[in-house]
Amino acid sequence: MIEKALKGNKGYWAWLMFLLAIMGVGGMCYAQQFNYGLGITGMSRDVTWGLYISQFTFLVGVAAGGLMLVLPYYVHNYKAFGRITILGEFMAIAAVAMCLMFIIADLGQPMRAMNVMLHPTPNSMLFWDMIVLNGYLFLNIICGWQVLHAEYKGIKYPKWVKPFIYLSIPWAISIHTVTAFLYCGLPGRHFWLTAVLAPRFLASAFAAGPALLMVIALIMKKVANFDVGQEAKDKLVTIIGYAALVNFFLLGCEVFVGYYSNIPGHMHTLDYLFFGLGHGDHVFNNLVPFMRASVVMGVIGIITLFLSRVKKCDGMLAIACILIFISLWIDKGLGLVLGGFVPTPLEYVVEYVPSAVELGITAAVWATGFFILTILYKLVVSVKRVSES
Amino acid sequence: MDSKRRNFLKIAGLSAIAGIGAPSAFNMLLKGEALASGGHGAPAAQGEHGAAAVTGKRYGMVIDVKKFADNPGLAEQCVKTCHSIHNVPDFGNRKDEIKWVWAEKFQHTFPEHSQYKKNDGLNELPILTLCNHCDKPPCVRACPTKATFKNKDGIVAMDYHRCIGCRFCMAACPYGARSFNWRDPRGKDENGNPFIKELNPTFPTRMRGVVEKCNFCVERLAIGQIPACVEVASSAGALVFGDLNDPNSEVSEKLRSSFTIQRKPALGTHPSLFYII
Numbered sequence: 105m106i107e108k109a110l111k112g113n114k115g116y117w118a119w120l121m122f123l124l125a126i127m128g129v130g131g132m133c134y135a136q137q138f139n140y141g142l143g144i145t146g147m148s149r150d151v152t153w154g155l156y157i158s159q160f161t162f163l164v165g166v167a168a169g170g171l172m173l174v175l176p177y178y179v180h181n182y183k184a185f186g187r188i189t190i191l192g193e194f195m196a197i198a199a200v201a202m203c204l205m206f207i208i209a210d211l212g213q214p215m216r217a218m219n220v221m222l223h224p225t226p227n228s229m230l231f232w233d234m235i236v237l238n239g240y241l242f243l244n245i246i247c248g249w250q251v252l253h254a255e256y257k258g259i260k261y262p263k264w265v266k267p268f269i270y271l272s273i274p275w276a277i278s279i280h281t282v283t284a285f286l287y288c289g290l291p292g293r294h295f296w297l298t299a300v301l302a303p304r305f306l307a308s309a310f311a312a313g314p315a316l317l318m319v320i321a322l323i324m325k326k327v328a329n330f331d332v333g334q335e336a337k338d339k340l341v342t343i344i345g346y347a348a349l350v351n352f353f354l355l356g357c358e359v360f361v362g363y364y365s366n367i368p369g370h371m372h373t374l375d376y377l378f379f380g381l382g383h384g385d386h387v388f389n390n391l392v393p394f395m396r397a398s399v400v401m402g403v404i405g406i407i408t409l410f411l412s413r414v415k416k417c418d419g420m421l422a423i424a425c426i427l428i429f430i431s432l433w434i435d436k437g438l439g440l441v442l443g444g445f446v447p448t449p450l451e452y453v454v455e456y457v458p459s460a461v462e463l464g465i466t467a468a469v470w471a472t473g474f475f476i477l478t479i480l481y482k483l484v485v486s487v488k489r490v491s492e493s
Numbered sequence: 494m495d496s497k498r499r500n501f502l503k504i505a506g507l508s509a510i511a512g513i514g515a516p517s518a519f520n521m522l523l524k525g526e527a528l529a530s531g532g533h534g535a536p537a538a539q540g541e542h543g544a545a546a547v548t549g550k551r552y553g554m555v556i557d558v559k560k561f562a563d564n565p566g567l568a569e570q571c572v573k574t575c576h577s578i579h580n581v582p583d584f585g586n587r588k589d590e591i592k593w594v595w596a597e598k599f600q601h602t603f604p605e606h607s608q609y610k611k612n613d614g615l616n617e618l619p620i621l622t623l624c625n626h627c628d629k630p631p632c633v634r635a636c637p638t639k640a641t642f643k644n645k646d647g648i649v650a651m652d653y654h655r656c657i658g659c660r661f662c663m664a665a666c667p668y669g670a671r672s673f674n675w676r677d678p679r680g681k682d683e684n685g686n687p688f689i690k691e692l693n694p695t696f697p698t699r700m701r702g703v704v705e706k707c708n709f710c711v712e713r714l715a716i717g718q719i720p721a722c723v724e725v726a727s728s729a730g731a732l733v734f735g736d737l738n739d740p741n742s743e744v745s746e747k748l749r750s751s752f753t754i755q756r757k758p759a760l761g762t763h764p765s766l767f768y769i770i
Contacts, residue, residue, distance in 0.1 A: 140676060141674070141675055141676040141677060141701040141702055142658070142673070142675050142702065143588075143589050143675030143676035144676075147675070148587065148588040148589070148590075148675075149587070149588065149589070149590050149591075149672055149673065149675075150587075150669075152660045152663040152664060152673060153660065153664060207659075210659070210660075211657050211658050211659055211702070212656070212657070212658015212659075212660070212673065212674065212701070212702025212703060212704075213656065213657050213658045213700075213702040213703060214657075216638075216655070216656075216657045216658075217657060219637075219638040219640075219655055219657050220637045220638055220657065222638075223638045223639050223655065225636065225637050225638060225639050227633075227634050228634070228635055228636055228637040228638075228661070229635070230635070230637035230659060230661050231637045234637070286661070287664075289634075290631060290635070290664055290665045290667075291631050291665075291667050291757075291760040291761070291762065292631075292666075292667025292668075292757060292760055293664065293667075368607070444664075445664075448669055449604075449666065449667050449668055449669040450597065450601040450602065450604065450622075450668075450669045451600070451601055451604040452601065454587075
């Protein structure tokens with residue numbers, strides 16, 4: 105089946121070459137980081153996690169978002185998702201692969217990564233995250249590959265795959281719950297120390313994952329003439345829209361608890377993210393424009409999303425999904441992790457700005473993810489075209 | 494009739510078992526909690542909950558801030574001595590900074606102690622700040638490889654050879670006590686000056702990419718010496734170190750006779766450091 109990825113038009117190869125170029129530059133950046141140490145990034149003693157871990161956190165959500173397709177299709181037998189479900193499963197593979205790369209990029213001693221397995225530590229949430237992420241990767245490889253391969257052969261997928269498909273559903277919930285537990289179980293980090301963190305992670309995941317999928321599906325309709333169908337798109341609009349609304353509702357709950365309780369620790373990070381936090385005679389606010397843009401884009405995105413369904417307009421739908429995706433990426437892929445470190449436990453305010461090398465590595469990991477995604481989707485399009493004709 | 498009686502006996506029996514079993518099961522579950530809620534892990538408070546007598550050591554320290562104020566330069570001397578015997582590198586910038594112990598302002602070491610009208614002298618006091626060697630250390634809970642662990646004597650220690658450098662412990666520590674080797678501590682700056690000014694060959698240097706922090710001078714305790722900072726401050730009586738579980742130790746005596754505060758007690762970490770302000 106893999107040979108299908110070796111045949112493509114000029115655009116396909118140009119896109120792959122473009123991604124490979126970014127991966128090459130990022131590889132050189134990583135070599136620099138490997139030789140110098142993580143000091144080459146913008147991270148510091150006070151902001152100890154930066155872009156790598158924030159991208160990891162966001163991408164766990166994108167991976168978990170696949171659930172919103174698998175669940176209706178396999179459990180509720182929702183036939184309209186017939187073409188798009190496999191895309192969701194393969195997106196999960198690419199997203200988890202990116203997550204694992206970001207974790208490795210973030211380790212001070214990457215050669216010792218296996219210590220997590222050699223010295224299993226059940227009291228550490230990172231240990232469980234390692235288990236659920238790798239488990240989810242394998243589940244999606246098994247399910248996605250078997251189902252597509254069966255279609256390629258023109259038969260129904262083997263029966264033993266079914267339990268794995270069902271298992272992947274709670275497993276998707278678990279990856280993002282455990283990832284939230286990385287943060288919300290830490291004492292003294294008030295912004296993260298909230299019971300709605302896991303629910304909020306899931307809500308934003310169920311919006312961001314399908315939103316990205318929708319954009320890719322619309323692109324595939326244009327460049328590969330692969331249409332997932334109007335009914336599937338309409339249903340996805342409902343899923344993305346409500347999930348995004350729940351995410352913003354939960355954000356509102358955080359804002360209420362912080363400001364109405366008037367407890368300084370609960371307000372500091374929100375102040376820093378949305379208004380700027382004064383310390384000494386300086387106001388620190390480098391994330392404020394991003395966070396405000398996130399809220400604006402989210403609101404406009406949700407309105408446009410529901411309007412696009414009424415108008416049946418693909419262009420509008422694409423814009424809505426892009427707005428929602430960027431909004432949630434800022435919310436979780438920047439603000440949540442970076443904001444949590446401000447102020448420091450000793451109530452200093454230290455800001456973080458990623459370095460060029462760090463940006464290069466981050467871009468390369470994203471490019472690698474899209475490279476995997478492109479190859480997998482190429483297989484899907486080729487197989488589906490043969491099997492459906 | 495018979496069947497009714499049978500049923501009655503069954504239910505009665507089960508209830509009796511439940512009645513006997515439930516409280517003891519509950520007790521088992523709550524035991525850890527009861528111990529933890531017994532004040533700051535002090536032996537006397539634990540005893541009140543009917544727990545088993547405390548055995549073994551638990552090292553702790555009382556920091557008399559006034560004595561540091563009376564002896565200007567003492568805090569800096571403690572820091573210097575610690576950092577020099579432990580080969581703590583100096584990168585000359587805040588971003589890469591590594592510190593095991595340092596003098597901090599009151600408002601930063603005790604950010605939760607805010608008040609409208611504050612003693613003017615308070616913010617001028619040098620507050621010695623270091624790892625709290627918590628009885629319930631969040632860093633140990635977070636570490637995915639047991640590279641940081643709690644010794645039987647209460648010291649929270651590090652295995653630099655196992656640490657993968659994920660920095661989860663740094664996010665977990667509510668006291669900002671941990672530092673990361675962002676770059677090679679054994680290296681030199683652009684002018685060729687080594688980051689470790691004077692190498693102490695009896696203590697290991699660390700490598701790039703691992704976390705480190707105060708180890709309560711576990712290497713000195715092993716050969717019968719007191720921690721270096723305590724030795725420096727001993728003539729002024731500014732630091733008292735000893736076994737919190739020994740009611741006759743100097744540190745226990747000090748804790749009985751003075752009003753002390755701890756950092757962020759609400760977090761339930763039960764620090765082994767006590768401050769007399």
